[in-house]
Amino acid sequence: MSSNSNKRRRANDPESYRSKNDKKPRTPSPSEWTDIGKTPSPTGSEELAMINALTLSSPDRPSLRKISPVPYLLTTDPLIQVLGLERLNKDGYINLDSVSKPDPGFGYGKHTTPAVAYRTYKKTNTIDADGEQDFAVGEDSYIHPIFFRDRWETQELASSSSPYWEELKPVWQLATLLLEEKVMSGYIMGMLDRSSHTEIKTRFDGHAVHWFQCKERPSKQELWLLWEDLWDLKNCIKWSALEITEERHRGVSGTTKVDRSVSGLSKHGVGSKIVINENIxxxxxxxxxxxxxxxxxxxxxxxxxxxxxxxxxxxTTMVHELMHALWLARHGTTSIEPFFRDTRFSELGWQWETLIYGGAIAPTSDRCEQPYGLQIQNWPGGITHVRYPTLQNVGPEPPKVIELFPVEMSWVADFFKQSFWDFVERYGRPGIICPVPAEGVPFTY
Structure with missing residues (x-):
C-alpha cells in the first residue's frame, strides 16, 4: 500500500484528490467550455435509442430466480420485544394510511442544480460559461446515467422489453438526488483526497491506515471534478442480483465486489460489480x-x-455501495478504506449513511424484505465484531448499551415529495436527518 505524500496541496487546488496516475485529464472548467470544439454528444432521444439497442432481451443476462418466501419474525428484536408490532404500526412505523404517487420531478423543482447542469453539459456540450443556468430540468435529466438500464446485468432491469426499469424510475431518481446531494460532497471529496489523509499509528493486515475529514467549502472547480468522477464511474460498475444461497446472505441488502475486467478511474483503480439482494x-x-x-x-x-x-x-443501498465502488475505482484494492475522523470503524458506506441520516438505518427484525419497518441507531454504536478495520484498541471505547429508534414511515414517504427537497434546499442536512422519538429502546451488546 503506497503511503500518502508528505506534501499537501493547497486547499483550493482543484486537483487535490487527483492522482498523477489518473488516466483522463480533468474536464475543463465552465470558463473554458465555450472553447471546446468536440462533436456534441447524442441528444436525449438518440441516447435513449442507443441504450435500448444495447439492452434488448439477451439470453446472456441472468433472470431473477423464482423465490419461495419463508415467513419470519425475529422475536428477540428489541423493538418487537418492547413495543410489539401492533404499537409500532399504530404509531406510524410500519404501515401508512395511504401511499401517494411520487411528485413528478421531485427533488428538482423549477430550476436545475449545478450537478444536473454538469450532466447536461456532458450530454450536449451546451451550457452557459458560468455553469449556472436557470433552466427547467427535463425528465431525461432526473436520473444519473450510472443507474441507467445498460448498467444492469439482471434481465428484468436490463431489457428494454421489460417494464420494471421504467416502473422503478422513482428509485433511480432518489438515488441520483442522494448521490449528488451537495451537503455530502465534502465527505466524498475528503474521502478521495489521499493527500489530505493522516496516517494512524496502527496497521491492518500489514497495511498503513489513515483517517480523513470532510472537505470544507469546496470550490466550484473542485465540485466539477467530483461530478466528473461520478460521471465516469458509470463505466466502472455494473449492477446485478445477489443470489441468496447462504443464511448469512439473508440480512445483506447489497455488497460491492471487485471486477478486474473493468478499468477504474486511475492507473491503480479497478471496476466493481454491485449486487443487490434478489428478494428486494x-x-x-x-x-x-x-x-x-x-x-x-x-x-x-x-x-x-x-x-x-x-x-x-x-x-440508499445503491449510493452506500457506490461509496465503496468509487474508492476502488480511484485507489484500487491495495489501499485500505480510511477512517472518518475518530470513528471506530472504517466503512465508507455506513459512514455516508450516518452523516446524511444521523445514524445507521436497518430493517426491524433483521431481514432485507422489511415487512415490519425500519429502525435507526448510532453507528458504529456497540458493534465490535466486523470484517473491516477497527480502531477500538486506540479509539473511543464502544458503549455497552445503545438505543434503537423506529423510523417513521411518513419520513420515508417524504423523500418522494418536492416539499421535502425544498426544505432540504433551505435548511441543508438538518432537513434530511431522520427524526427519532425522545426515548428509544435500550439494547445491550
Missing part, C-alpha cells in the same frame, strides 16, 4: 410481496407501504 428486486418487480415474508399479525403488512419502504432502501 423480486418484490420491487412484483414477483412476490413483502407480506409473503411476514408472520401473521394484526393488521398485517401493507404491501404498498412495504414497497415504498423498499424503494427508499434500495436507493
Amino acid at each position: 428486486l423480486s418484490i420491487l418487480c412484483g414477483r412476490i410481496n413483502a407480506s409473503d415474508f411476514s408472520k401473521p399479525w394484526s393488521p398485517g403488512t401493507d404491501n404498498p407501504s412495504a414497497r415504498l419502504r423498499l424503494q427508499w432502501s434500495l436507493a
Whole structure:
C-alpha cells in the first residue's frame, strides 16, 4: 500500500484528490467550455435509442430466480420485544394510511442544480460559461446515467422489453438526488483526497491506515471534478442480483465486489460489480410481496407501504455501495478504506449513511424484505465484531448499551415529495436527518 505524500496541496487546488496516475485529464472548467470544439454528444432521444439497442432481451443476462418466501419474525428484536408490532404500526412505523404517487420531478423543482447542469453539459456540450443556468430540468435529466438500464446485468432491469426499469424510475431518481446531494460532497471529496489523509499509528493486515475529514467549502472547480468522477464511474460498475444461497446472505441488502475486467478511474483503480439482494428486486418487480415474508399479525403488512419502504432502501443501498465502488475505482484494492475522523470503524458506506441520516438505518427484525419497518441507531454504536478495520484498541471505547429508534414511515414517504427537497434546499442536512422519538429502546451488546 503506497503511503500518502508528505506534501499537501493547497486547499483550493482543484486537483487535490487527483492522482498523477489518473488516466483522463480533468474536464475543463465552465470558463473554458465555450472553447471546446468536440462533436456534441447524442441528444436525449438518440441516447435513449442507443441504450435500448444495447439492452434488448439477451439470453446472456441472468433472470431473477423464482423465490419461495419463508415467513419470519425475529422475536428477540428489541423493538418487537418492547413495543410489539401492533404499537409500532399504530404509531406510524410500519404501515401508512395511504401511499401517494411520487411528485413528478421531485427533488428538482423549477430550476436545475449545478450537478444536473454538469450532466447536461456532458450530454450536449451546451451550457452557459458560468455553469449556472436557470433552466427547467427535463425528465431525461432526473436520473444519473450510472443507474441507467445498460448498467444492469439482471434481465428484468436490463431489457428494454421489460417494464420494471421504467416502473422503478422513482428509485433511480432518489438515488441520483442522494448521490449528488451537495451537503455530502465534502465527505466524498475528503474521502478521495489521499493527500489530505493522516496516517494512524496502527496497521491492518500489514497495511498503513489513515483517517480523513470532510472537505470544507469546496470550490466550484473542485465540485466539477467530483461530478466528473461520478460521471465516469458509470463505466466502472455494473449492477446485478445477489443470489441468496447462504443464511448469512439473508440480512445483506447489497455488497460491492471487485471486477478486474473493468478499468477504474486511475492507473491503480479497478471496476466493481454491485449486487443487490434478489428478494428486494423480486418484490420491487412484483414477483412476490413483502407480506409473503411476514408472520401473521394484526393488521398485517401493507404491501404498498412495504414497497415504498423498499424503494427508499434500495436507493440508499445503491449510493452506500457506490461509496465503496468509487474508492476502488480511484485507489484500487491495495489501499485500505480510511477512517472518518475518530470513528471506530472504517466503512465508507455506513459512514455516508450516518452523516446524511444521523445514524445507521436497518430493517426491524433483521431481514432485507422489511415487512415490519425500519429502525435507526448510532453507528458504529456497540458493534465490535466486523470484517473491516477497527480502531477500538486506540479509539473511543464502544458503549455497552445503545438505543434503537423506529423510523417513521411518513419520513420515508417524504423523500418522494418536492416539499421535502425544498426544505432540504433551505435548511441543508438538518432537513434530511431522520427524526427519532425522545426515548428509544435500550439494547445491550
